[in-house]
Amino acid sequence: MYINTISHYLPQQVIKNDYFKKVNGLSEEWILSRTGIQERRKASSHENTNTMAIEAVNSGVKKLPYLISDIDLIIGATYTPYDTVGTLAHSIQNEFNISDAKVISISTACSSFINAIEIVEGYFATEKASKALIVASEHNTAYHDEKDMQAGHLWGDGAAAVFISKDKLSDNDFQIVDVITNGLGNIGKSINAISLHPTKGGIKMPYGKDVFINANKYMISTLTELLEKNKVVLSDLSYVIPHQANIRIIEHIINELSVNKEKIIININKLGNTGCASTPIALSQNLYKFKKNDLIGITVFGGGYSTGAVLVRI
Numbered sequence: 257m258y259i260n261t262i263s264h265y266l267p268q269q270v271i272k273n274d275y276f277k278k279v280n281g282l283s284e285e286w287i288l289s290r291t292g293i294q295e296r297r298k299a300s301s302h303e304n305t306n307t308m309a310i311e312a313v314n315s316g317v318k319k320l321p322y323l324i325s326d327i328d329l330i331i332g333a334t335y336t337p338y339d340t341v342g343t344l345a346h347s348i349q350n351e352f353n354i355s356d357a358k359v360i361s362i363s364t365a366c367s368s369f370i371n372a373i374e375i376v377e378g379y380f381a382t383e384k385a386s387k388a389l390i391v392a393s394e395h396n397t398a399y400h401d402e403k404d405m406q407a408g409h410l411w412g413d414g415a416a417a418v419f420i421s422k423d424k425l426s427d428n429d430f431q432i433v434d435v436i437t438n439g440l441g442n443i444g445k446s447i448n449a450i451s452l453h454p455t456k457g458g459i460k461m462p463y464g465k466d467v468f469i470n471a472n473k474y475m476i477s478t479l480t481e482l483l484e485k486n487k488v489v490l491s492d493l494s495y496v497i498p499h500q501a502n503i504r505i506i507e508h509i510i511n512e513l514s515v516n517k518e519k520i521i522i523n524i525n526k527l528g529n530t531g532c533a534s535t536p537i538a539l540s541q542n543l544y545k546f547k548k549n550d551l552i553g554i555t556v557f558g559g560g561y562s563t564g565a566v567l568v569r570i
Contacts, residue, residue, distance in 0.1 A: 257373075257380060257420055258429035259568065263316035264416040264540040265308050266527070269298045276409045279402050287409050292503020296412030296528030298397045304338040306347040308415035309393035313348060316417045321426050322387065324352050327419075329385035331375055332361035333368035333392040333532050335452060336399050348391055358385055364439075365450070366499050367556050368392065368532035370564030373420070373435045380422040390418045394531035401458035410501075411459065412528030416536035433551075433567040436482050440561035444470050450559030471501060471557040472508045479555035480513075482565040490515060494550035494570075495542075499557055500524035500534040509555075532558070539568075546570045 272295045273284035287293055299308060309332070317324050332344030339347075343361035348354070358379065364371045369392040379385040396411030420432070440446060449463040461467065475498055483490060496519055498506050503524060510517055523538045530537055535554050546552070550570040557563050 257377060257422060257432040258424045259418060259432060260321055260421050260425055260429055261316045261319045261419040262416065262536060262540045262543070263312050263319070264414065264537045265311035265315065266414045266537070267297045267299045267303060267308065269300055270295050271298050273409070276402070280405050280408055282405060282409060290504070291410060292506070292524050293410065293528050294525045297414055299395055299413040304398065305334055305336055305344055305393045305395040306338045308395065308413065309344055309348060309391040309417065310351050312393070312415040312417040313352065313389070313391060316419055320419055325354055327354055327357055327387045327389050329358045329376065329379050329388040330354065331372040331388065331390045333363070333372045333390060334361070334394055335363045335365050335368065335531060336395045337361070338395065344391060344393060348389065364562040365558030365560045366501065366532050366534070367437065367558035367562035367564045369536055370435060370554070370556050370566055371437050371562070373432065373566055374437050374564070376420055377435060386422045388420045390420065392416045392418070392533040392536050394533050396459065396529070396531060399452055399454070399458045401460070404458070404460065406464060407459060407461040410529045412530045414527060414530040414533050414537050416533050416540055418536055431569040433569055434482060434486050435564070435566040436478065436485070437562065437564035438478065440470070440474065440563060443561060446561040449561070467559065468502065468505065470561055471505050474563040475499065475505065475555045475557045476509055476512055478563045478565045479553050482567055483553065486567060488551065488567070492551055493519060493553045494546070495519050495521055495552045497521045497535050497538050497552060497554045499555065500527065500538065501529050501557070532556075
């Protein structure tokens with residue numbers, strides 16, 4: 257599989273840490289020291305999960321080596337949908353008038369983007385599709401309770417679009433070397449650790465410590481499993497893109513794997529936790545620094561729980 261184009265969209269509104277001093281009493285220093293977040297993006301009143309995804313796709317279409325109408329598989333990835341009936345993926349099909357495509361939306365919390373890649377792999381393997389579009393979009397601020405001292409300050413909004421083909425179509429394509437995922441709903445506080453009950457308040461994280469412990473463990477073990485499967489050692493990686501949930505988790509990965517900090521791509525400081533869109537946004541933001549044959553490892557952990565990793569060669 258090959259990534260033909262990747263693009264992203266971020267809302268213009270910036271919410272800095274000092275905002276939360278007024279709403280939940282947390283200081284700028286407290287938030288920064290515990291999360292690594294300095295600011296985050298917030299969608300405007302006329303934006304939602306679907307509109308942000310559409311903007312991300314619009315940016316990618318300009319660089320696409322084929323017509324968007326050639327796409328035969330659309331996957332929407334989000335846990336913060338604008339509509340659960342006319343889903344994220346269907347809104348993309350509608351906006352761009354893409355006929356005769358398989359269209360599905362999925363949610364495995366912050367692992368959704370990696371799961372979407374694995375679903376694409378399955379459709380390609382069974383020859384039911386050859387050109388796919390994954391849109392990962394999160395409108396966290398539509399659901400979060402900003403007064404919540406545990407998690408109200410964590411969330412940011414944003415979207416990414418990733419165009420993938422079964423075969424290599426140009427010298428600019430990135431190869432998806434391998435992808436693995438795993439459900440972890442049977443461990444720890446998985447089902448109750450993070451919740452989003454649309455009719456009962458916003459995003460809550462009553463068991464943040466359990467999330468922290470398991471994210472530390474599985475983001476490392478899943479990436480390690482993927483590398484071993486492909487006979488790759490950590491030093492072969494040019495960059496590592498971890499899910500952007502908390503700077504302390506990222507620092508734990510750096511320390512446990514003894515990886516050069518220069519190889520770790522971080523955007524949580526400017527964007528907060530953008531959910532399943534965090535890693536494709538980070539990949540898109542850093543295209544300028546990648547060189548031919550760079551090997552990139554992406555690793556994620558999602559509430560519920562779930563984990564996944566993907567290996568990409570530039």
